[in-house]
Amino acid sequence: MGKIIAIANQKGGVGKTTTSVNLSACLAYIGKKVLLVDIDPQGNATSGTGIEKAEVEQCIYDVLVDDVEARLVVKPTAVENLAIIPATIQLAGAEIELVPTISREVRLKRALEALKDNYDYIIIDCPPSLGLLTINALTASDAVLIPVQCEYYALEGLSQLLNTVRLVQKHLNTELMIEGVLLTMLDARTNLGIQVIDEVKKYFQDKVYNTIIPRNIRLSEAPSHGEPIIIYDPKSRGAEVYLDLAKEVEGHG
Ligand code: ADP
């Protein structure tokens, strides 16, 4: 049965989408069957895997709001073993439209249950908020992976995220675990990066991945080509580290 991992942090620009796309693609590359689920209305994971958003007829919105079966919305990507449930800007309405509906927090969970057996991993790219979409992701997941950017105030806001995780554990999903904390965008030329690593390790201890993602220009270029790094530039440092992360995640079982 597949493992469902939410990539979450309510801060924007910390590397959620970069990690969702490239962890998914690297898990697929090492032979796992992977489904990437985009639940950010910005749809960056969708375009980052080469899906033309204008040509998407049905997306995760239709699954969450109109009860369309998830399997009908799954699209193949150019990466072998990697499929995606896309998101378009239509999803921006879902957060409000879901409020008055029955079982609004468990809609994604129910939708993915029917698919779970078909994949080794289902990776969910969350939006930069702790709203109903992120709650749906945490409720549907076995574990949450938290990307933390190596910069000043790295830990700021994390207590809110951990509080939300605890509330979901208590009321909606007792099985939810913290999969790990991933340090991203490390600039190895500065001391600040080292300080942040120490600080985050002091706080999260063995939950911090050994793999640390450095700043890598190729990682920031790849999305505009609609390609995960393992396709765009397999020899780059970015491809190397996300492959390391995939192996580390796979090792956690
Ligand atoms: P989020 O999904 O948390 O908002 P993104 O993954 O979209 O964050 O990353 C924010 C920006 O930083 C994007 O432009 C992305 O290409 C860039 N970026 C992310 N990780 C790296 C990295 N390791 N090196 C260089 N640029 C990165």
Ligand code: MG
């Ligand atoms: Mg994003």
